[in-house]
Amino acid sequence: MNLSRRDFLRLAGLVASSAALSACTAVYDRVAPLTEETTGLPPLAPRDFAALNRMTFGPSAEERERARRIGLQAWVEEQLAFDSIDDGALDLRLRGYKTLWQDADTLHSFSDLLFDDEDRATVPNELREAALMRQLFSRRQLYESVVEFWSDHFNITTEKGDCFYLKTVDDREVIRPHALGSFRDLLWASAHSPAMLTYLDNQDNRAGTPNENYARELLELHTLGVDGGYSQSDVMELARCLTGWTVKEHFWRGQFTFNPDWHDKGIKNVLGMKIKPNGQTEAEQVVEHLAVHPQTARFVVTKLARRFLGEESADLIERGVQVFLKTNGDISSVLRVVLLDGLTSDRSITPKFKRPVHFVTSALRQLNAQVNDFGPHLETLARLGQLPFNWATPDGYPDRAEAWQGNLLPRWQFAFALVRGETNGTTLDLSAFVQSSDPAAIADALALVLLGAPLPAAQRDSILSAMSDADTQTELPALLTAGILASPAFQWR
Amino acid sequence: MVTTITRREFIKSAPLVASALTLPAWMPRLAFAPAQSAPRGDTLVVVFLRGAADMLNVIVPHGETAYYAARPTLGIPRPDDNRAKSDLRAVDLDGFFGLHPSLHPLMDSWQAAQLAIVHACGAPDESRSHFRAMELMERGVDDERGPASGWIGRHLATLDTGNLSPLRAIGLGALTPRSLTGTVPATALRSITDFHLRGDPRAIAHMRATLDALYTEGDSLNTIGRETIGILDTLQALNPDDYQPSASAQYPDSDFGMSLRQVAMLIKAEVGLEVAAIDLGGWDTHFAQGSSEGLMANLLADLGAGLAAFHADMRDHADKLTVVVMSEFGRRTYENGSLGTDHGHGSAMFLMGGNVIGGKVHGQWPGLAEGQLIGPGDLAVTTDYRDVLAEVCLKRLNNPAIGEIFPDYQPQIKDILRA
Numbered sequence: 043m044n045l046s047r048r049d050f051l052r053l054a055g056l057v058a059s060s061a062a063l064s065a066c067t068a069v070y071d072r073v074a075p076l077t078e079e080t081t082g083l084p085p086l087a088p089r090d091f092a093a094l095n096r097m098t099f100g101p102s103a104e105e106r107e108r109a110r111r112i113g114l115q116a117w118v119e120e121q122l123a124f125d126s127i128d129d130g131a132l133d134l135r136l137r138g139y140k141t142l143w144q145d146a147d148t149l150h151s152f153s154d155l156l157f158d159d160e161d162r163a164t165v166p167n168e169l170r171e172a173a174l175m176r177q178l179f180s181r182r183q184l185y186e187s188v189v190e191f192w193s194d195h196f197n198i199t200t201e202k203g204d205c206f207y208l209k210t211v212d213d214r215e216v217i218r219p220h221a222l223g224s225f226r227d228l229l230w231a232s233a234h235s236p237a238m239l240t241y242l243d244n245q246d247n248r249a250g251t252p253n254e255n256y257a258r259e260l261l262e263l264h265t266l267g268v269d270g271g272y273s274q275s276d277v278m279e280l281a282r283c284l285t286g287w288t289v290k291e292h293f294w295r296g297q298f299t300f301n302p303d304w305h306d307k308g309i310k311n312v313l314g315m316k317i318k319p320n321g322q323t324e325a326e327q328v329v330e331h332l333a334v335h336p337q338t339a340r341f342v343v344t345k346l347a348r349r350f351l352g353e354e355s356a357d358l359i360e361r362g363v364q365v366f367l368k369t370n371g372d373i374s375s376v377l378r379v380v381l382l383d384g385l386t387s388d389r390s391i392t393p394k395f396k397r398p399v400h401f402v403t404s405a406l407r408q409l410n411a412q413v414n415d416f417g418p419h420l421e422t423l424a425r426l427g428q429l430p431f432n433w434a435t436p437d438g439y440p441d442r443a444e445a446w447q448g449n450l451l452p453r454w455q456f457a458f459a460l461v462r463g464e465t466n467g468t469t470l471d472l473s474a475f476v477q478s479s480d481p482a483a484i485a486d487a488l489a490l491v492l493l494g495a496p497l498p499a500a501q502r503d504s505i506l507s508a509m510s511d512a513d514t515q516t517e518l519p520a521l522l523t524a525g526i527l528a529s530p531a532f533q534w535r
Numbered sequence: 536m537v538t539t540i541t542r543r544e545f546i547k548s549a550p551l552v553a554s555a556l557t558l559p560a561w562m563p564r565l566a567f568a569p570a571q572s573a574p575r576g577d578t579l580v581v582v583f584l585r586g587a588a589d590m591l592n593v594i595v596p597h598g599e600t601a602y603y604a605a606r607p608t609l610g611i612p613r614p615d616d617n618r619a620k621s622d623l624r625a626v627d628l629d630g631f632f633g634l635h636p637s638l639h640p641l642m643d644s645w646q647a648a649q650l651a652i653v654h655a656c657g658a659p660d661e662s663r664s665h666f667r668a669m670e671l672m673e674r675g676v677d678d679e680r681g682p683a684s685g686w687i688g689r690h691l692a693t694l695d696t697g698n699l700s701p702l703r704a705i706g707l708g709a710l711t712p713r714s715l716t717g718t719v720p721a722t723a724l725r726s727i728t729d730f731h732l733r734g735d736p737r738a739i740a741h742m743r744a745t746l747d748a749l750y751t752e753g754d755s756l757n758t759i760g761r762e763t764i765g766i767l768d769t770l771q772a773l774n775p776d777d778y779q780p781s782a783s784a785q786y787p788d789s790d791f792g793m794s795l796r797q798v799a800m801l802i803k804a805e806v807g808l809e810v811a812a813i814d815l816g817g818w819d820t821h822f823a824q825g826s827s828e829g830l831m832a833n834l835l836a837d838l839g840a841g842l843a844a845f846h847a848d849m850r851d852h853a854d855k856l857t858v859v860v861m862s863e864f865g866r867r868t869y870e871n872g873s874l875g876t877d878h879g880h881g882s883a884m885f886l887m888g889g890n891v892i893g894g895k896v897h898g899q900w901p902g903l904a905e906g907q908l909i910g911p912g913d914l915a916v917t918t919d920y921r922d923v924l925a926e927v928c929l930k931r932l933n934n935p936a937i938g939e940i941f942p943d944y945q946p947q948i949k950d951i952l953r954a
Contacts, residue, residue, distance in 0.1 A: 243822040243873060251872030255821040258663070258878065268667050274911055277663075395756075425725065427709025434816050435585065437666050440710070447756055448711035448723035450763050451730065458742050501749075508744035525745040530756050 086110050091494030093385040095535040096350050096394070097121065098183035100404025101494075105183060114386045121184035122374050124222060132179050139168040141210060146236065146296025149207040165207045166200035166431065171416040173213075173430045174423075177403045178413060188221045188377065190399070191349050193431070194438030195342075196232045196264060198241045200431045204289070208237035208296055209431055225342065225371030226333035229264065233329050234298045236289040242436060245288045247281060249306035257281035259436045265332040267341035276313055282306040283317060283325040339366035343376060348441055350377075351384040352394035358383050393534040395443035398426030400535060401453055405460065405527050408492050410474065415467020425452040450533075457527035461520035472519040479514055481506050485522050492526045501529075573933040575696035577857045577888065578802050579810045580795075580845075581687065583673075583712065584838075584862035586819030587665060589831060589876050590883035591865065591903075591914065593638070594652050594896065598631035601903040605869035605912070609826050609876070611635055623827035628652075632896045636827050637835035640843035648893040649846065649853060651951055653923055655881045655901050657864055657916040661909075663878040665819065668863035673713035675921060675941045686940050687810055688717020690928055693936035700807020701765030707794040707813045715812055720759040722766055727797055730770040743767075769806050784848035787840040791815050795845040802852055818862060821875040846887060853889030857931045857952070860885035861920060868903050868912050881914030884923055890931060890953040897951050922946045930954040 086094075086106050094101040094109055097118070101109075109117040120127070136142065141149060141164065153161045173193075180186045196217065200206045212235045220228035232238050239245045242256035257280040261272045286305035290297045300322040310317040310324065315331065317324045332338055343362035347354050362379050369375045385391065396404065402419055405411075413419070423429045426449060433439050440446070459465050461472075475491050476484050485506060486496040497505070505525050512518045526532055595611045596602050603610045612619035614627035625633030626642060632654065634641060644650040660671050671677065675686030682689070691704055704721040706712050715721035724730070732739045743764070750760030778800045786792035794813045801808045817834050824831045842858065849856055861884050866876035881901070887893075901907050901915040909915045925946035928934045930953065937946060 243875065246822055246873035248872040251870070253821050253871050253873045253875065254877040255819070262664050262666075268662060268664050274661075274663060278911060425709065425729070427723075435665065435819070444713070444716045444755075445710050447759050448706060448715075448721055449709055449725075450756075450760055451767075454742070454746060454763075458738070462738060504748040505745060508748040509741060512741065521741055521745060524742070525749060528746060529749045530754075530760065533756060 086494065088495045089391065090114050092391045092393075092535070095404070095494070096352075096385055096391070097187060097381065098407070099177045099186065099400060100407040102407045102410065104181070115382060118184070118378070118381050118386060121182065122222065122378060124182040124185035127182050129181050132176065132181070135175060135179065136172055139172050141165045141168045141207075142172055142214065144210075146208060146211050147294055149210060150204075150295050153207055162206045165210055167420075169200070169210045169213060170420055170430045170432075174399075174403070174416050174419060175413075177399065178406055184377075185222055187350075188373070189217055191346065192217050192221050192228065194433075194441075195345065196228075196238065197433055197436050197438035198237050198431065199434050201434065202241050204240050204296065205237050208235075208240055208289075211235075211296065212237035213431075220373075222374045222377070223372075225338075225366070225373055226330070228373070229333045230326075230329055232264065233260065233287075233325070236296050236298050239287060239289055239298070244284055247285050247287065248304040249282070249285045252278065252281040252285055252306065254278060254281045257284055260329075260332070263436055265338040265341065266335060267337065267344075270335075270337040270341060272313060275311075279310045279312045279317075280325070280328055282308070282310050283312065283328055287322070287325060334367070334370055336363065336367060339363045339371070342366065342371075343380070345441075346377060346380050347384065350380055352392040355384075355389075395446060396533055396535050397439065397441070397446055398423055398428035398453075399430070401426070401533065402456065404535070405457070405492075405532075406468070409470055409472070409523065411460075412469045412471075413467065418465050418467065422452060422456045453533070454528045457524040460527070461524040470523075472523060476519045481514060481518060484514075484519055488519065488522050489526055492523070493531050497526075497531075571693060571934065571936055572695045572697070575694075575698050575809055576933040577855050577890075577931040578808055578852075579687075579927065579932060580798055580813065580856070580858045581714065581810070582813045582815060582838075582842075582858065582860045583669075583714075584818050584860065585665075585669070585814055585816040586862075587668070587864045587866060587878060588818040588862040588882070589820055589824065589866040590654070590862065590881075591868065592824075592826070592831065593635050593835065594628075594654055594883050595625040595633045595635060596631065596654075596900070596903065597625045597627070597633045599903045601905075602868075605903065607870070608874055609824060609870045611827055619827070629896055631900075635832065635835050637832045638839040640839045641846075643843060644846045644887055645894055648895075649887060649889060649891055651886045651891045651893045651895055651897055653884045653886070653897045653918055653949070653951060655898050655914055655916060656884045656918040656920055656923065657880060657882040658920055659916065660864075661880060663864065663880070663910075665863055665878075670713060672861075672863055672920065675714075675924070675944075677943050681943055684717035685712070685714035686924065687714045687812065688719060688721070689940045690932060690934055690936075691719035691721075691810065692717050693939050694932070694934045696809065696933075698807050698809060700769070701762035702769060702801060702806045702808050704810040705801075705808065705812070707797070707811060712812045712814060715810070718755075720755060720762045721810075721812075722759060722762050724766070724797070726793065727770050727773055727775050727800070730767050731774075732767065732771075773800065773804055773806075775800060780844065780848040782847040782850055784844040785840070786844040786848075787837050789837050789841070791837050791841045792844065795841050796848075799845060799848045802849065802856070820866070821871065821877060822873045824875045842885075842887060856888045857891070857927055858885070858887040859924070859927060860887075865914050868908055868914060877911075879913035880909055881916045882920075884920065886923070886927075886951060888931070888952075892951055892953065897949060918949060919944065919946070922949050923951060926950075926952055 093114055094105055098105055149165055155161055176186050198205055198209050200209045216231040216235045242259055243253050244256035247253040254277050258277045262268050266272055286301040288299055288301050290299045307319050312328050340363050343359050343366055344354055347359055362376050365379050366376050428439055475487050485502045489497045509521045512521050592611055597613045612624045614624050614633050616624055623636055626639050627633045658672050660668055673685050674681055704715055705724045706715055706721055709723055709725055711721050711723050746764055750757050786796040798811045820831050862882050864880055865882040866879040871877050899917040901917050921941045921944050925937045926948050928940055
């Protein structure tokens with residue numbers, strides 16, 4: 043027997059929107075009586091579950107409980123004030139990664155092996171493991187979600203040249219300090235980031251025959267957007283302003299520096315502004331202009347809405363743009379509007395396909411997995427095509443469902459390996475979620491943990507019939523968990 | 536025993552399921568266009584060079600003095616330039632154009648007239664943005680208002696070849712290229728061995744039964760899920776380790792070589808492969824791209840060795856095979872100050888196969904002299920890339936629905952292929 047499309051839509055609709063709830067009363071009726079006693083989890087409206095799923099790497103029991111207790115709006119405010127959320131346990135775990143806090147010069151010496159060889163693996167591996175550890179175990183879940191957003195927006199791959207160690211500095215000094223701060227400061231820091239200048243070839247941008255790479259992406263991907271109204275001439279003139287912006291190669295290797303000998307001393311015209319010859323400050327003047335440009339506001343707010351809401355509602359973006367301009371690009375204020383209007387109002391929530399990182403983290407977080415080895419999960423992410431800091435082109439990992447949907451097999455393999463205990467260094471305790479020996483009740487409880495709602499009866503029965511020979515004590519909860527993780531419903535957030 | 540819905544049954548029921556009334560707006564639509572029926576044509580392999588390959592250094596116009604003036608450091612020496620070592624010079628094709636020396640393995644297919652080049656080829660878009668250019672090119676449209684699906688996706692959707700294989704279209708890699716997007720699901724396949732389920736037979740049986748119960752019918756995700764299950768079944772018996780390429784073809788030990796090797800294997804195993812899309816990245820050479828040797832020469836060595844091995848391996852299948860190599864745009868004619876090249880305009884395409892009118896550089900060469908270049912100093916486009924792809928669809932894929940594949944364009948057939 044197979045799940046009918048109607049049942050699937052019921053479930054999707056349920057997770058998707060409160061507006062759809064009235065049309066799905068049959069399912070909703072079954073949500074209500076499930077209580078903390080029957081599931082071990084506090085009851086949470088499916089819509090709030092969906093909202094939490096957008097602002098976390100998968101809602102853990104702690105976030106569910108907190109959001110239920112103080113309400114979603116207060117939860118958003120609490121998360122925006124991330125500095126006051128204690129993250130001591132995570133900080134302690136992160137201490138194992140020594141390279142996270144080292145400066146570029148030290149990182150380079152560390153990687154420099156004898157006989158002219160380089161260790162190009164240790165530093166980026168620690169950075170990737172730390173990123174995954176933070177996504178899984180930070181209590182500042184919204185902050186980490188925004189860090190991921192900016193890591194895509196200002197994408198840098200560790201695979202290009204010295205970026206293998208410079209990205210660690212960029213992550214620490216550019217992305218993380220400004221992720222919920224001022225966009226102007228973030229852009230400024232990124233423009234002066236040795237990793238960015240290396241990644242986009244500005245470290246060798248010299249007068250006479252400028253290199254356009256960084257100048258173009260600064261306009262196209264970081265600020266105005268491809269339709270933002272700049273021309274090829276603006277790209278070339280901005281590239282001239284950026285001549286001489288480079289990275290030290292010997293003493294203080296990996297530090298930003300301005301080389302006046304490489305700088306084009308002529309007058310430039312960028313976006314209708316006449317830029318007088320003034321060394322390093324010429325490009326800085328353009329960065330200041332771009333940081334608060336209305337087109338930048340629109341581009342950034344639209345991308346935030348797409349990431350967190352999965353849609354680009356015109357009126358919401360308009361409000362976000364107004365806040366961006368009024369606050370000179372205060373990211374926290376902009377995000378507050380997007381999240382409160384988009385996720386905590388009665389607006390319906392458009393389902394969004396989970397990218398691989400979210401698929402893996404939400405499975406591990408919602409199941410309260412103990413992870414002591416991040417390597418196997420990074421391998422899964424590599425097979426799924428989303429190893430952190432490994433996207434080659436400056437547009438960042440795609441945010442479209444179609445790019446990811448064709449690659450389901452590694453998701454299934456992850457799910458079944460996880461429940462069979464075949465993932466080295468990761469353990470699950472499913473008994474914490476299973477208080478009954480009735481197969482249907484076990485299925486309901488696990489679905490509530492993973493999907494925020496029990497499965498529609500037809501789908502539940504269909505899955506159970508595929509497992510009819512499994513033993514109820516251990517095998518069935520494991521198989522049901524894998525089945526739900528592998529199901530179409532769990533691929534959406 | 537769990538019953539498995541066959542693909543044929545699924546397709547039959549799909550139009551019913553896909554009625555607009557039952558679909559919420561967010562779900563990818565399954566709009567089944569009335570399909571043309573025709574026997575399937577060639578297997579199409581599309582290699583996309585991501586990052587805008589510098590085609591002026593790939594198919595070198597060594598007869599142009601302007602080329603050498605614009606590229607004092609990066610230019611590839613003339614085939615008769617005695618100052619350069621012979622293996623660092625362009626390999627002459629026709630007295631005017633030559634191949635980059637790293638591509639010398641392609642000379643076999645060139646001499647067999649199974650390799651054609653279309654130079655000064657590309658798209659009208661002049662944004663010089665990788666992401667805009669790739670998106671428009673893979674969708675086969677002039678601007679964002681065109682259909683969101685990919686041109687290959689629309690080719691598949693508009694032609695009923697009677698082929699119900701779940702492997703009808705695949706993308707080699709972890710992500711599915713935009714060009715394959717559409718109503719016919721395309722699966723991402725990194726390696727055939729990924730699809731071999733190993734371990735406890737009872738555990739595998741549970742996994743298979745569970746997946747069968749979960750992925751049923753309806754939206755694109757469910758469809759892809761069913762396709763993936765179908766591929767699991769199809770590929771169980773195929774072991775890449777046992778594969779012996781014909782004519783002792785040597786695939787390079789690279790992702791690209793692996794991809795082509797697996798495509799060859801799938802074609803020979805007759806599992807219904809119609810289109811394979813392969814991405815090859817690293818072509819955005821703003822910095823230190825090198826000349827006859829260096830960064831780009833290494834990329835080209837991989838490309839050349841891979842295509843040459845594929846050509847040799849597929850010798851007996853050449854009549855039913857077309858390979859297209861393309862990139863989003865070309866690079867600036869003059870080199871920049873960091874021994875690289877910036878974004879340009881006109882590019883080039885390669886076509887390889889038994890019915891290519893090969894051994895010839897097609898297209899009208901616009902020249903590289905002052906006044907012949909466009910924009911900041913870029914090669915002009917004299918052949919729209921859709922002219923080439925439309926001819927492939929018409930003559931080699933048996934698909935006459937060109938108006939649907941390239942909706943806002945009237946292609947001109949340039950006779951690069953035999954029907």
